[in-house]
Amino acid sequence: MKVTNWCRKLRVTLVAAGICVPGVAFAQNIPLGDPSFEAYTVPAIGYAYSNEYRPTSAWVDDLDNPPGYTQDDGASNWLYNAAYAEDDTNSRRASPRTGTQAMHGLANYNAQETGAVFEANKTYSFTIWSQNDEILDNANGLFTYVFDGTIPFSDANALSSQLTTDINQRQPGMTAAQSQANWTEVTLRHHVRAGAPEIGHPVGVGFFARRDTSVDDASLRVDPIENFLMFIEVNTTTGQVTIKNQTGAPVNIDYYEILSNDGNGNSLNATSWNSFQDPGSNPAGFPSGTGVGDGWEESGGVDSGVLAESYLTGSSAVPHSTSTGISLGAAFRPGFAQNLVFQYGQLGASVNPDGDFNADGVVNAADYPAWRKLDGTPGGYDDFVANFGASAAPAGPSTLIKGFVRYVPGPGGGGGVPEPSTVLLVGMGLASLALGGRRQNNEI
Amino acid sequence: MKVTDLRRKLMASLVAGGMLAPGAVRAANLNENLVINGDFESVDPATTSAYNSPRILNWLGLNGFAYSHDGSSSNAGVVPDYADGADPPGAGHWYFSPNLGTPDKNDPGEFYQDINVAGGASGTAIAAGTAGFNVSAWMSSYLNDGDFSNVHLDFRNIGGTTLGTALLSDSDPGPSNVWNLNTATGAIPIGTTTVRLSVYGTATAGGPDGYTDNVDFQVTNVLPALSITIDRGTGAITLGNSTGSGEPISGYSITSAYEALTPANWRSITDNYDAGSPGPNQVDAVNDWSELTDASAHGDLSEADLESGNGAILANNRTVNLSAVGGNTWIKTPTEDLVFRYVSGGQVVDGVVLWVGNSGNSWEPGDLNTNGVINSADWVILRNNQHTDMSGLSLAEAYRLGDLTGDKLNNHADFAAFKELYEAANGGAGAFALMLSSIPEPSSMLLVLTSGLVAMPMRRSKSRK
Numbered sequence: 001m002k003v004t005n006w007c008r009k010l011r012v013t014l015v016a017a018g019i020c021v022p023g024v025a026f027a028q029n030i031p032l033g034d035p036s037f038e039a040y041t042v043p044a045i046g047y048a049y050s051n052e053y054r055p056t057s058a059w060v061d062d063l064d065n066p067p068g069y070t071q072d073d074g075a076s077n078w079l080y081n082a083a084y085a086e087d088d089t090n091s092r093r094a095s096p097r098t099g100t101q102a103m104h105g106l107a108n109y110n111a112q113e114t115g116a117v118f119e120a121n122k123t124y125s126f127t128i129w130s131q132n133d134e135i136l137d138n139a140n141g142l143f144t145y146v147f148d149g150t151i152p153f154s155d156a157n158a159l160s161s162q163l164t165t166d167i168n169q170r171q172p173g174m175t176a177a178q179s180q181a182n183w184t185e186v187t188l189r190h191h192v193r194a195g196a197p198e199i200g201h202p203v204g205v206g207f208f209a210r211r212d213t214s215v216d217d218a219s220l221r222v223d224p225i226e227n228f229l230m231f232i233e234v235n236t237t238t239g240q241v242t243i244k245n246q247t248g249a250p251v252n253i254d255y256y257e258i259l260s261n262d263g264n265g266n267s268l269n270a271t272s273w274n275s276f277q278d279p280g281s282n283p284a285g286f287p288s289g290t291g292v293g294d295g296w297e298e299s300g301g302v303d304s305g306v307l308a309e310s311y312l313t314g315s316s317a318v319p320h321s322t323s324t325g326i327s328l329g330a331a332f333r334p335g336f337a338q339n340l341v342f343q344y345g346q347l348g349a350s351v352n353p354d355g356d357f358n359a360d361g362v363v364n365a366a367d368y369p370a371w372r373k374l375d376g377t378p379g380g381y382d383d384f385v386a387n388f389g390a391s392a393a394p395a396g397p398s399t400l401i402k403g404f405v406r407y408v409p410g411p412g413g414g415g416g417v418p419e420p421s422t423v424l425l426v427g428m429g430l431a432s433l434a435l436g437g438r439r440q441n442n443e444i
Numbered sequence: 445m446k447v448t449d450l451r452r453k454l455m456a457s458l459v460a461g462g463m464l465a466p467g468a469v470r471a472a473n474l475n476e477n478l479v480i481n482g483d484f485e486s487v488d489p490a491t492t493s494a495y496n497s498p499r500i501l502n503w504l505g506l507n508g509f510a511y512s513h514d515g516s517s518s519n520a521g522v523v524p525d526y527a528d529g530a531d532p533p534g535a536g537h538w539y540f541s542p543n544l545g546t547p548d549k550n551d552p553g554e555f556y557q558d559i560n561v562a563g564g565a566s567g568t569a570i571a572a573g574t575a576g577f578n579v580s581a582w583m584s585s586y587l588n589d590g591d592f593s594n595v596h597l598d599f600r601n602i603g604g605t606t607l608g609t610a611l612l613s614d615s616d617p618g619p620s621n622v623w624n625l626n627t628a629t630g631a632i633p634i635g636t637t638t639v640r641l642s643v644y645g646t647a648t649a650g651g652p653d654g655y656t657d658n659v660d661f662q663v664t665n666v667l668p669a670l671s672i673t674i675d676r677g678t679g680a681i682t683l684g685n686s687t688g689s690g691e692p693i694s695g696y697s698i699t700s701a702y703e704a705l706t707p708a709n710w711r712s713i714t715d716n717y718d719a720g721s722p723g724p725n726q727v728d729a730v731n732d733w734s735e736l737t738d739a740s741a742h743g744d745l746s747e748a749d750l751e752s753g754n755g756a757i758l759a760n761n762r763t764v765n766l767s768a769v770g771g772n773t774w775i776k777t778p779t780e781d782l783v784f785r786y787v788s789g790g791q792v793v794d795g796v797v798l799w800v801g802n803s804g805n806s807w808e809p810g811d812l813n814t815n816g817v818i819n820s821a822d823w824v825i826l827r828n829n830q831h832t833d834m835s836g837l838s839l840a841e842a843y844r845l846g847d848l849t850g851d852k853l854n855n856h857a858d859f860a861a862f863k864e865l866y867e868a869a870n871g872g873a874g875a876f877a878l879m880l881s882s883i884p885e886p887s888s889m890l891l892v893l894t895s896g897l898v899a900m901p902m903r904r905s906k907s908r909k
Binding site: 297310312396 | 823824
């Protein structure tokens with residue numbers, strides 16, 4: 001617990017010092033065309049449709065969707081400037097976040113292909129800021145997309161997409177400056193695992209803005225995939241399999257599975273797999289079940305095609321570590337096909353129990369004065385009594401996350417490519433120096 | 445605690461003894477109209493809505509108001525007649541309009557009465573699985589518009605859970621909608637204690653101007669068709685005739701989209717009760733029947749007299765056991781989807797499907813071994829079958845081995861679903877954290893003891909001051 005806290009604090013310090021932006025070692029921005037919707041200057045009327053802003057702006061109206069659609073015909077999301085945002089006192093638009101212009105939705109797509117290509121083991125984060133109109137008289141919301149530039153863009157064949165509706169509204173009476181500070185950051189991530197079909201293809205990004213929603217300031221960043229997903233490291237010589245969490249925070253899980261060829265393969269070794277059910281060398285917080293769901297227990301169907309286990313009545317935290325991981329023994333059969341998929345059931349952030357009125361994650365005597373001060377209701381008191389002694393627990397049910405698999409050659413073997421962990425360690429070393437000796441005793 | 449238990453037991457025995465049925469006003473007799481003020485003649489002339497319409501008495505939910513067939517008056521004045529067609533026989537003065545009074549009566553449960561059928565002869569017939577119902581009402585609408593009237597029946601058990609519903613709607617909606625008698629019959633589910641009868645209108649333009657008069661609901665001791673009764677506890681299926689008279693049957697099918705039937709556990713007429721199978725329980729002494737079922741599948745049990753097509757006549761009150769010893773002809777799961785049809789006199793008839801056992805409740809999702817509780821025994825079943833090959837199983841079979849999501853796989857999705865059900869049944873997600881955190885670890889127990897020892901002298905020293 002303390003180690004985790006320390007780790008998080010260190011990260012915060014590092015980030016603040018600019019030494020460690022998560023994934024800084026490999027993070028890079030991919031430039032977008034017309035990222036802030038300033039390339040084309042709207043005429044005096046204050047707004048312009050795609051028949052005007054194209055081709056000056058890189059944001060192509062509707063790109064390839066639907067088939068046969070005529071691009072740049074004017075029926076499009078529209079650019080507007082700061083003056084126009086304030087123009088209609090009864091229904092003001094979001095004041096441009098930066099510069100003097102932003103894009104307003106008209107239930108249409110805008111998309112563009114970048115000069116970059118997808119690379120394996122990277123995560124592409126498309127970020128765009130968003131704000132809703134002062135008057136919500138139509139639909140509001142924003143779809144964002146990452147797509148493969150070699151495949152005609154459409155909602156259906158996007159590589160990743162999401163709908164965001166939790167977007168700040170320009171509240172009635174807000175000044176332009178207040179609206180400028182009122183934008184919501186929307187980020188869509190797309191993970192490219194080794195062997196993904198889009199590798200080598202141009203990266204495309206796009207959005208679909210509903211009629212009460214504006215966007216501004218798009219950006220696209222690429223990071224190492226391990227900043228976001230857990231993975232298993234598979235030693236192809238020894239067969240050792242290790243779960244690694246380098247996401248920067250503990251990951252709470254109650255389930256994981258390793259599949260070979262979608263469960264039909266034979267690259268796994270169920271016999272030498274050191275499951276959590278096997279009590280041997282379990283890390284802290286990973287109890288072995290006794291058959292009734294009180295700890296980790298293996299699936300009945302494990303074989304050379306699938307290894308899986310789950311924890312019915314609880315969950316376990318995989319700590320962040322750039323150096324070590326959790327060993328699952330020699331679960332891979334050296335020489336067999338490298339066709340593994342690793343997935344895990346991740347729980348949500350910890351939720352404080354009812355009755356925890358001082359919000360310290362546990363219901364105890366200290367919550368009684370807090371109840372009197374903050375709540376005072378009989379129902380609140382009942383919660384306090386009913387949950388006395390309860391502590392915060394990660395929120396279920398778990399979501400199945402597809403992690404990734406990294407194959408490494410045998411002991412001592414290493415490629416010429418430095419592992420991201422090494423670089424991070426260098427950063428952390430610097431930080432420890434800066435922080436003084438007090439923290440040096442701690443391990444990550 | 446004990447008092448509560450005692451009270452509950454007392455309640456249960458009173459209910460069982462028919463002495464205390466919740467809300468009972470009288471034992472429900474068979475073959476008589478159980479709707480109070482179903483002709484809407486009892487009104488309160490002093491309480492009125494639009495068009496001087498008086499409020500109808502004895503019904504529950506929203507206030508309902510009446511138009512008048514004959515220009516009768518409330519205290520507010522003369523009430524008009526907007527219904528199309530000649531007045532029904534015994535029309536009286538008043539009829540119900542769902543768009544009088546605010547809000548409109550557009551749905552079941554808005555203007556209704558709860559008819560207690562738990563006691564008396566109706567209760568006996570329902571318990572025996574021989575209770576049918578007849579419902580009828582006269583219906584019309586405003587001039588030539590398409591609005592229409594509905595009578596909705598909601599069969600509820602003692603816990604208020606809906607066991608089945610029935611709907612009677614005007615059969616001549618549209619321009620030619622005049623006062624006409626609409627009727628329906630059906631079976632009352634076993635376990636029903638209350639029938640919530642609602643009257644409402646369905647609007648096609650503007651307000652719901654579907655008018656209703658002379659609502660009649662009766663419980664009968666006959667079913668409208670042959671029935672099958674499925675015992676949730678054993679999975680046994682019984683064919684029965686409670687129609688009040690002999691009923692021809694020359695073939696039948698029992699189907700399940702959930703693949704919950706096991707032909708291997710089926711005692712067919714073909715093999716047991718037809719001309720080739722003489723004995724006291726013989727159904728058809730003349731014809732040989734043929735099984736039409738794919739013995740390796742789980743979707744249906746079907747057989748027929750293909751020889752003559754005449755079949756046999758199943759005598760009134762006759763039952764035929766369609767299950768082999770050991771039952772499980774129906775695979776026990778929460779999904780109760782059996783459909784029973786039979787051929788009678790050359791016509792296909794929708795049969796009655798009755799479910800009994802497990803105290804009138806379907807099995808809880810997650811109770812994989814159907815023993816009434818969701819516990820570690822169910823977990824063991826799910827876990828032992830996690831990631832096993834279920835492609836050769838039926839949906840119902842796969843469910844019993846942990847496939848809660850109906851995809852013939854037992855994987856993370858089923859685990860997550862089961863975990864939620866397990867937590868809900870065993871005290872919620874917090875319960876485990878609570879349980880675990882409230883079991884003192886040896887070290888912390890020691891701490892408690894130590895702190896106790898330290899605290900005591902301190903208190904003593906304080907008191908000395």
